[in-house]
Amino acid sequence: MKIKFMGATGGIVTGSSYLLQFANTTILVDCGMYQGEEHVERLNAEPFPYDPAKVDYLFLTHAHLDHVGLVPKLVKHGFTGKIISTDATKSLAEIIMMDAAKIQEEDAYYRSDERRSNHSNEHDDGGGQQAQVGGALYTRADIPAVMEKFETHPIGQQIKVTSDVTFRMREAGHILGAVSFEIWYTSSQGRERKIVMSGDLGQTGARIIKDPDFIREADYVVIESTYGGRNHKDKNSTLLEFLAILQDAAKEKSRVIIPTFAVERAQELLYEINLFVERGLVKGLKYFVDSPLAIKATEIFRMYKNYYDEDAVSMLNAGDDPFMFRGLEYTESVHDSRRIAGERGAVIMAGSGMCTGGRVLHHLMNALPHKDAHIVFVGFQVPGTLGRRLVDGATMVRIHGVDIPVRAQMHTLNGFSAHADQHDLLYWLRSFGHSPREVFITHGDQTNRTILAQLVRDDLQLNAVTPEPGQEYELD
Numbered sequence: 001m002k003i004k005f006m007g008a009t010g011g012i013v014t015g016s017s018y019l020l021q022f023a024n025t026t027i028l029v030d031c032g033m034y035q036g037e038e039h040v041e042r043l044n045a046e047p048f049p050y051d052p053a054k055v056d057y058l059f060l061t062h063a064h065l066d067h068v069g070l071v072p073k074l075v076k077h078g079f080t081g082k083i084i085s086t087d088a089t090k091s092l093a094e095i096i097m098m099d100a101a102k103i104q105e106e107d108a109y110y111r112s113d114e115r116r117s118n119h120s121n122e123h124d125d126g127g128g129q130q131a132q133v134g135g136a137l138y139t140r141a142d143i144p145a146v147m148e149k150f151e152t153h154p155i156g157q158q159i160k161v162t163s164d165v166t167f168r169m170r171e172a173g174h175i176l177g178a179v180s181f182e183i184w185y186t187s188s189q190g191r192e193r194k195i196v197m198s199g200d201l202g203q204t205g206a207r208i209i210k211d212p213d214f215i216r217e218a219d220y221v222v223i224e225s226t227y228g229g230r231n232h233k234d235k236n237s238t239l240l241e242f243l244a245i246l247q248d249a250a251k252e253k254s255r256v257i258i259p260t261f262a263v264e265r266a267q268e269l270l271y272e273i274n275l276f277v278e279r280g281l282v283k284g285l286k287y288f289v290d291s292p293l294a295i296k297a298t299e300i301f302r303m304y305k306n307y308y309d310e311d312a313v314s315m316l317n318a319g320d321d322p323f324m325f326r327g328l329e330y331t332e333s334v335h336d337s338r339r340i341a342g343e344r345g346a347v348i349m350a351g352s353g354m355c356t357g358g359r360v361l362h363h364l365m366n367a368l369p370h371k372d373a374h375i376v377f378v379g380f381q382v383p384g385t386l387g388r389r390l391v392d393g394a395t396m397v398r399i400h401g402v403d404i405p406v407r408a409q410m411h412t413l414n415g416f417s418a419h420a421d422q423h424d425l426l427y428w429l430r431s432f433g434h435s436p437r438e439v440f441i442t443h444g445d446q447t448n449r450t451i452l453a454q455l456v457r458d459d460l461q462l463n464a465v466t467p468e469p470g471q472e473y474e475l476d
């Protein structure tokens, strides 16, 4: 079997994609979008380093954009196989891809508009819709053809896909429906082998969803390393810090802006705030989920309760809806989003999570110059994004072409992370009773992947490899 490492290697965190070539079957695991710095995002337009028509199956670990964002491009470029995932991943992937398509259409329209105004005497309307979406990798019209290719399976079921490949999905504890893949195959030497693709792993004890499964055996493991270099602050201190920010905002009637990832983080925050409000720990604040994508994702969370952990299930059984409480409003329309912009005594959760676009930008423009405003980061900020610049202490930022002074109070609550930290990753690797022959470390920046690789060698006495983009390995 040959594995080719593409995205999420060479110190790049995004663009997850791995090509697994077995004797009779070719499987692509994830087909993610590159996000962050310009030179990284430019990779999205590069041709695939394989022929999509020759890929039999696409296995999706979960629905985050950096794992599913290029699936429509794959289909447009000739992929005719099946997409294997959980049902929750399928539902979430649909709204994530739709949203990405919409952003690309808008960007392409904006670019063509600019072009038109630069060449206004050419009397060229640009050829209608075609030109308006020129430059987009795909549009919303491409998504239905993608959805037809899905084949969903439950977690834990062993499924034989072809004569030489069998797989099973396992709980990854990262976001709703997220899995790791166990894949059994026959090597070119005729040996029975198994490779495990971790996908993104979550923290043990995270809210709503179940904890990651521990997997007993593997010959080869591909593991993410987003937080391979450090440990999160513990969850309780994160919650106390969050509560203190909310109490402060309630007292001062100030505002709290939370750049929120639409899937998982938004729902997890609602879950925690619901507990604070129900217990009377914070009073007098208004809460807004100001993100159409987060609203849709919350609806999907309501649909798939079979993925919830015991605490979330018993909360539901007791009649408490974690996604609805006093003071909470879902603002879907642009009109409502504008209405709440100047609101005080308010907590606004808006996308995008790394402040690269979306409604959070106009809330930041409003809030950043004010000393009493709080900006709360609750997720990983990729280098090159506005979120990262704010976290790194920028005193002036440019939003929509306007220079905005930063006087607001910045908070980073990384205990909310949907990612396993260094301790969790090593613990997960330790569970392999039968030592893997090789551990491939991906999905981390240079620092994080290098530190994790060293620990895997020193503490676990395993071979650790940090692949570069395009590198291929023969696994016998």
Ligand SMILES: [Zn+2]
Pocket (backbone or CB within 6 Å): 062, 064, 067, 174, 200
């Ligand atoms: Zn993820």
